[in-house]
Amino acid sequence: MEFDENGVCNYCLSFENYRQNAEKYFKTPVDLQKILDKSKVERQGEYDCLVLLSGGKDSTYALAKLVGMGVSVLAFTLDNGYISASAKENIRRVVNVLGVDHVFGETPAMNEIFVDSLKRYSNVCNGCFKTIYTLSTKVAYDKKIPFIVTGLSRGQFFETRLTEELFAKDDVDTIDKTILEARKSYHRADDAVKRLLDTSIFDQDAVFDKVQFLDFYRFVDVDFDEMMNYLDKHLPWIRPSDTGRSTNCLINQAGIYVHKKERGYSNYAFPYSWDVRMGHKTREVSLDEINEKIDEDEVQRILGEIGYSSKDLNTDAILVAYYISETEMAATDLRTRLKTYLPDYMVPTYFQWMQSFPLTDNGKVDRNALRNLALISKEVNTNYVAPDTEFEKMVAAIWSEVLQTKKIGVHDNFLELGGNSLAAIRITSRINNAFDLDLPVNTVFENPNIFQLAQHIEKSISIMLEELTRLR
Structure with missing residues (x-):
């Protein structure tokens, strides 16, 4: 991250260059109503949508507004073993007042998933979210519910899926298509969720057509104060006093603690910064929450309970x-x-x-x-083969910039270099812009090194030119 002479970071500065295109990605409550009205006509099951209800402020507000729109809702909550008693009481009161059906999902593998998430991402949220998406998709698929509605904030959109490259072209349909391809790769990636839960439902593309995700806050723009005022006036929702920054989860502060220890900052810093840029939170509110004091004794108790030792903390180490x-x-x-x-x-x-x-x-x-041997370089330890062709050199330059690794050989593996679905989105977008192509995100996963990807690009260009010649 870099700052100019006025203390403004490069993310804020670059955002101004594509703010207008980014704002076009977001829609209106009318657009959401049209989608759900169509669902009512075409639905085969009992419900129009499944709402992911954590018991926190965002998902509770979303649930209430959907009920107000006349939508038939099934609320789904993952009981990860660390939902606070007050959050569960909030859930019970809210679903009763709103008159919606509600189910809990759970898995005995949750603690292993937490540990895996801490070791991979230095937080518990990644593993928890993927567990929620996996279990809720099964419920929706079995009950023939066409939509799952999330309560992710707009800041979380930018943190997990929206990159600057996606807004290079003013084309929302392309963005949605790219995100869908990234979602497929996300559900098929190897981790504790894939190893410990039944994820076979994601092996075929059909499930992504039958159960689609809708992000409520893509359609509804509400700031922090407005949301809290609504909850206070219209629902029996009381902010928990035992969950720290979170409004529902006891283990969340353990994830924040590990992230700060290993990476030097809160894992909420990035999404909160986007909430500030989008005008949904003030900088002061965000800083207060990020800098909130953590109960380290409670954190150590929780980490021990799930099987994560303080020895597992990886402050700057590599294996x-x-x-x-x-x-x-x-x-x-x-x-x-x-x-x-x-x-x-x-x-x-x-x-x-x-x-x-x-x-x-x-x-x-x-x-x-x-x-102390100091024999390890930052580059991947394989037999290095330098890029040779122009295509390989251009792809290598893109990989180097996105993955922040200077020396990448043509046979080095994308995932082993630290690549993930977000990096794949960035790489694919830059390749498409550089070569005027329309490659899907999974192209990077199917061609996981520079040699294969360069060949795929060259072949795609040849096919495109042949098609243009034929049309002439």
């Missing part, structure tokens, strides 16, 4: 494997082999071949000496 063999082996081969036995977060990031291990005076492996 390195030192190995002995007759000849050096390709890191990709070692990594592929280990993935058949270990979860992703236990697979080393780097591999260092050695002819022998340094030993202590007692004849044991000298671990301190290994740490």
